[in-house]
Amino acid sequence: MTETFYDVMRRQGITRRSFLKFCSLTAAALGLGPAFAPKIAHAMETKPRIPVLWLHGLECTCCSESFIRSAHPLVKDVILSMISLDYDDTIMAAAGDQAEAIIDEVVEKYKGNYILAVEGNPPLNEDGMFCIIGGKPFVEQLKYAASNAKAIISWGSCASWGCVQAARPNPTRATPVHKVPGLPDKPIIKVPGCPPISEVMTAVITYILTFEKFPELDRQGRPKMFYSQRIHDKCYRRPHFDAGQFVEKFDDEGARKGYCLYKVGCKGPTTYNACSTVRWNGGLSFPIQAGHPCIGCSEDGFWDKGSFYDRLTDIKGFGIEENADEIGGTAATIVGATAAAHAAVSAVKRAREKGGES
Numbered sequence: 001m002t003e004t005f006y007d008v009m010r011r012q013g014i015t016r017r018s019f020l021k022f023c024s025l026t027a028a029a030l031g032l033g034p035a036f037a038p039k040i041a042h043a044m045e046t047k048p049r050i051p052v053l054w055l056h057g058l059e060c061t062c063c064s065e066s067f068i069r070s071a072h073p074l075v076k077d078v079i080l081s082m083i084s085l086d087y088d089d090t091i092m093a094a095a096g097d098q099a100e101a102i103i104d105e106v107v108e109k110y111k112g113n114y115i116l117a118v119e120g121n122p123p124l125n126e127d128g129m130f131c132i133i134g135g136k137p138f139v140e141q142l143k144y145a146a147s148n149a150k151a152i153i154s155w156g157s158c159a160s161w162g163c164v165q166a167a168r169p170n171p172t173r174a175t176p177v178h179k180v181p182g183l184p185d186k187p188i189i190k191v192p193g194c195p196p197i198s199e200v201m202t203a204v205i206t207y208i209l210t211f212e213k214f215p216e217l218d219r220q221g222r223p224k225m226f227y228s229q230r231i232h233d234k235c236y237r238r239p240h241f242d243a244g245q246f247v248e249k250f251d252d253e254g255a256r257k258g259y260c261l262y263k264v265g266c267k268g269p270t271t272y273n274a275c276s277t278v279r280w281n282g283g284l285s286f287p288i289q290a291g292h293p294c295i296g297c298s299e300d301g302f303w304d305k306g307s308f309y310d311r312l313t314d315i316k317g318f319g320i321e322e323n324a325d326e327i328g329g330t331a332a333t334i335v336g337a338t339a340a341a342h343a344a345v346s347a348v349k350r351a352r353e354k355g356g357e358s
Helices: 005-011 016-029 034-046 062-067 075-082 096-109 138-146 156-160 198-211 238-242 324-357
Strands: 050-056 083-088 115-119 151-155 188-191
Touching (some): 005 016, 005 034, 034 198, 050 096, 050 138, 062 156, 115 138
Parallel strands (some): 050 083, 115 151, 151 188
């Protein structure tokens, strides 16, 4: 019988108090209230760990790099306790035939009860020969591993949308997971980003384990809890956008003052992700906070939408019909008119004072 999360934690010497604290932190990471902490604790105590097969196709491994840096919960707790990560050729010790045999074992032993996590995508051109895993095209490994899976998680923009491999002209016919012909009909959860935020990745796994169901998805198959708002909606530079205060070029005075990066290409107004709320590196920062515009990496086809530094056009301001240029122009006009009015009043006042003196 597969151990529960709590069994493993007790075996590792974790106290009951530390376990409950972990459940509270996990609830917070999921955006749930304190009342959900006991439910998470009950799930950890009673439910067996989820077997996971983590496959790698055409990708740069940035999703794995992000995943292992999760802080809430720590990835060591996810890998060693919450899930049974039976196969991941990037971090597993086994290799060769020994490693590939694990896939067969999980597919047969845990029919309908394991999660297939996919990082990267399969190339379909030349019968899939542009990506060979264990002597076979990756697309064959993907279909086989999906055959008895409970669900598929598409990690990152490579698996979700195709990313740079599928950018024009796409000579290998790199194809996102959900568009692979002949893929078994399984629920697919897309967690896009290049890479996704580590806490978003671990939270999705925690949610499935805790509630024994998949998180609510949007029309594109992304978890609503993390992809329901635009980065622009919660960006700390948003007040500057509404005020018409923009960085016109990198390292200008506006950049030094932290103005909005819209005019230097920020895709935050059209990108759905949790970067401006969850942030990166344990909530420390995110690209816009570091002074670089959002490139829209969690959106479909972002590589084929022109330069990352080309500005979006005709993005409307909050609650108004003007675009950024008109907002800025109006703001400048108001400031200019106010300054002119102030100068006129001051001139009249000085003239009156001089008249009184004479």
